[in-house]
Amino acid sequence: MKRGKGMKFVGDSRISAEKTSYYPKDYSEYPGRTEAFWPNFLLKEWLAGSVFLVGFLTLTLAHPSPLEGMADPTNASYIPLPDWYFLFLYELLKYEFASGDFILIGILGIPGLAFGALLLAPFLDNGPGRKPRQRPIAVSMMLLALASVVWLTYESASAVDWESRAEANKPIPESDVTIDVDHPGYAVYEASCMSCHGGELEGSAAAPSLIGIEYSAEEIADIAVNGLGAMPAGLFTGSDEELQQLAEFIVSVNESAE
Template identity: 40%
Template sequence: MAHGHKSDEKIVYVGDSRVIKKTQEQRLIPRDYSAYPGKSEAFIPNFLLKEWMVGVVVLVGMLVLVMSDPAPLGYPADPKNTAFIPMPDWYFLFMYQLLKYPYTSGDYVVLGAVVVPGLLFGGLLLAPFLDTGKERRFYRRPIASSLMILSLIACTYLTYTSWSHYQVELKEKNIIPEHIKREEEMHANKGGAAGEGAKKETKKAAAIVAADDPGAAIYAKATCLACHGAQLKGMPASGVPALLGVGDGHTKDDIMGIIKNGKGNMPAMYKPNIDKGLTDADIDKLAEWLSKQKTQ
């Protein structure tokens, strides 16, 4: 035992406090199993550390993609917009398409929404317990490999079919997806602001022309009121144009043609107005009044 700080003081050890050098078998670090045929490395920490490293790389890649290309945003949700076509994220498109078929929807919706997905995902969860063979080559595991290939083909086909059907619906109904329309509007607004420069002029909002005209009273009774509103402002976010200034680009005959034949998402409204109690003369006055709605 030593006391003080003298360099020449004799030191006497009581017991042995030195750390014992452990042998290869006694070390905490797992041995390398790669030299043993048929064996693999230790799960903790070797294999788990590799999995974590791969997970970190994938996570960083996803973060880079998210920051470089922000998620597209549409307009605020509007429950009155009947022209909107709801679409799930791409990884649910196959389930979305599955629920469109008659044998998985309607009276059989439980089959399509619960039973079929339950069997698919339940089988995937139970696969390690059902297929306990040691063979790793896929062609030596025909049942498991066949089921997996069949599932991949089914998911791919349903996803492709769902997206193709969505594109056809957009084309038939002449609809531009909201996130694309909003992005185009943002670019248009930026371009307009750049062209104006520092001087910004506020455009005067159009007002209703001839508010005391008999056509105005007919408009209040017509079906137009439900979508275009009492102030003729429409619902631009839902694809319903404003009628303020409609006379700038449409004559009375043009408006009458739209009432009788429809245009874009708007169906023909002549018969619904007749059924509502309006006469041919009323609709004629309505078209004439709408043609007077000009901004100049």
């Protein structure tokens, strides 16, 4: 027997003589189960992200998001809407069990239970398997939450006339018309119409622009008294003379814009 064969030398009996490796095995030791992070895995992630980004940009170009008008605290007819990713919560508050006397259930109770359940899902279903059929509780809760959000968002979005809102809330271009403040109809316009149609007849979120219309003075006078479209009747309460002055003023402004 050779000297030292089978003998192990340690400096401290508390230290194990068997050396333990703290480094994970190379990915090549698990054929078919893993792959190299660079470039294989990272390249797949970049490709997936690029496809999603191109699709998202294409969607935004094909269907631009309708922009809302400038905030106007004097416009009581404007109905604000949350951004699209909050529409499902907005729709939830329309139901009787989540509105009115039960508003706290709608704004705190149901959302709190839903998001709390998603937070608890990993703890309720903590099995070692990663396949969906091996995580029935977590997968079921996630599918239920996803279906609820998609359905409520669809219901809310389908009830809104997005094209009309986008058309009504387009940015108002700067007016290049000449406003004759000495015209007798200007004072009537200022008292009766300016709050909705703007100081230069440019319109607002509450009322359309009066620039570029093709109505005669008689037609304008009739609309001022009887209304048209979203404009109700009876808004103008002045005399017949003032009504005629108002109509002639609006016609003169449009003539100056031609």
